[in-house]
Amino acid sequence: MKNTDSSSSKQRLLSGNEAIALGAWEAGVRYAAAYPGTPSTEILPALAGYAGVTAEWASNEKVALDAVIGASFAGGRALAAMKHVGVNVASDSLMSLSYTGVGAGLVLVSADDPGAFSSQNEQDNRHYARFGKFPCLEPSDSQEAKDYTAFGFDLSERFDTPVMVRSTTRLSHSKSPVLVSMPDAGREPVPLAPFERKPQKYVMIPAYARMRHPEVEARMEALADYAETCPLNRIEWGDKGVGIVTDGMAYHYAREIFDGFSFLKLGMVYPLPERMIREFAAQVDRLVVVEELDPFIEEQVRAWGLDVVGKDVFPRTGELTLGRVREGARAAGFPVGETPREPASVATLRIPQRPPALCPGCPHRSVYFNLRKLKLLVSGDIGCYAIGVLPPFEEMDMLVSMGASIGMAHGAKQAGCPDDIVATIGDSTFFHTGLPELASTIYNEGNTCTMILDNRTTAMTGGQNHPGTGVTLQGETTRQIDIEAVVRAMGVEDLWVVDAMDVEGVEHAIREAVAVEGRPSVVLVNGECVFVPGFERRPVAMVDEEVCNGCGFCFRVGCPAILKSDEVDERSERPKAVIDPMLCTGCTVCLQVCPRGAIYEIESEEA
């Protein structure tokens, strides 16, 4: 897969995600869909910039994959992108897609998150390839990310299979040089031929599914054969004292630490090239597998009866690093050099942490301030509002996956939980999987209060649009789905619609909604995220030092713009509050909670 330089090509630094998008475009992808999720989010915006591709945000990952399956069946190359846990959502379709196979090439990008930098777990999605019986390609840098993605479409068509391209946070968010040549940027797609009807292939009723299963097994055998000659798997001979089998980003760590030894770099990690690995193993004194997270390669190699050093010395949890690979290698007695010397004694200084906080002006602030005040049980969801579990709110009791807030709250009540329980869910998450959860709660007459925190964007991942924003991935106006109308249409009569910046109004709504007996209630909290384009700052708030007595109540709203002043109140001997006018957006939440009326708004020119 080594690219040869040509006069029309130029090296550019691309992130793994940008390179995946470029590879898909070069392979002639016609349709792409995704739900935003770190670290996969940037793939679709990058693809949306290319001519001849229809790229869309879907309301969730299953919806994205379903649309991509349809595009493939219709004869257009198609790509779905999602974070690792998103594949769980899409997996219902994915498992049967393995049976149907594809029309035109289909690539599923799974961006895993070893280290759980921005995720609820660090599951290893290479297992999906084995579980679902389809190939998995694993690039190690941006050049490979581009090449493997393009290659994946050919592989998909050649073997009539979905192909998973697995990235990780480190790859998706690293930049490395890619040879880029883009002569035909204005490409127009050739119209598709009429749909070719193949019900026995595409309609998975039990009778046809049973017919397809042997095809899947035959395909996997053919792919295992192919793996032996697949150009993505390569051996780099060096000192044969140690032979390292490795994949993805782990390859780079291993290559630096085991400098000079022999490597078998797997670009296709499923199915594995058994003969190639056996022959490699036979020629080296000691065989090592260096891979991130689970012993996915190692367990298969062990099953063939080969002796291997692996997870007995390398960690199963967290992201690998050069340091962790060196530690493991040294523990196994390999001659890999000393760990760089640690400094003498620097641990004397306690350096304050920087925990994430709700931004100044965040519409979630009044919600968690009030939930804490009312001491309610809170079932949380995926989004910025997960910060509600941290100080100063510490007001979240469960969080598992997208949309789960509503179902968990419902189940807790149905099981007989005596506490009042509130589910908090964002607008994008509501469209993702909140809708069916709410439907089930309404249907079963659950006695929960669901708070939908509508900040008009998918904030956590950097502000992507969704069905409730009225704007597409390309920034064009589209039909906007009205959450209030949806909730009413679902039959919820106990519905309160409040302004997020009205602290008392939010409190009042929660109190009334929680008091509803025998049926579900909903509080819709409207307030734009400060990162929504066109968000308008209001006149900033200021603290009147004469009036402030350092009671500290305003600090409980957890706003980064409210600082402790050097001024200390004489009587309470506590620091007064001061507001940083550079950070304040004028949301007035602090002004509303100040018991002494010491905070006031000023005209912006004074600030």
Added chain:
Amino acid sequence: MQDTINFLFVGVGGQGILTASDIAAGVGLEGGYQAKKSEVHGFSQRGGVVESHVRWGEDVGSPTAEKGTVDFLIALEVMESARWIDWLRAGGAVLINRQRIAPMTVTAGDAVYPSEEEILEVVKGRTEDVSWVDGLAIAKEVGDTRMTNTVILGALSTRLEVEPEVWLRVIERRVPPRYAEMNRRAFEEGRRAVG
């Protein structure tokens, strides 16, 4: 791989660390090296710590350096220099932008922001090569506080063999045209600040 030059940019979300490290990686590539950079975003934009690795070399493998091998630790925020000092190789260079951003733990009164002396003591445990740059103040003089990271890049550039023209070319490509001239001045002031 022994000849790799390792940079670690650290600071706080919103300081332009990702742009600065993008530029540094671009300069490496333009200056004839292979270059890689790596960062982790996500929660970090909500006031958290931001770290970004950049590596230049003939054959760069891992996009992140090994702890204890960083040649240049560039702290856009004062306290972060101490937090990340273990990553520096003994005798490596530290460049600190004289700007303090108190985290919520400090503003809420649960923690104390360390003094400059305390921070310096930690840093000096690893290296004597410490340069302070009044990046924020210089950027203000140049006309925009957002130029801080360009000032710092200017200061950093004096320690490297790549010609200043290459830095300026990469910076110009990376910033909006109307800010190109201001960035050029910020870069040159940064060079002067440590020159």
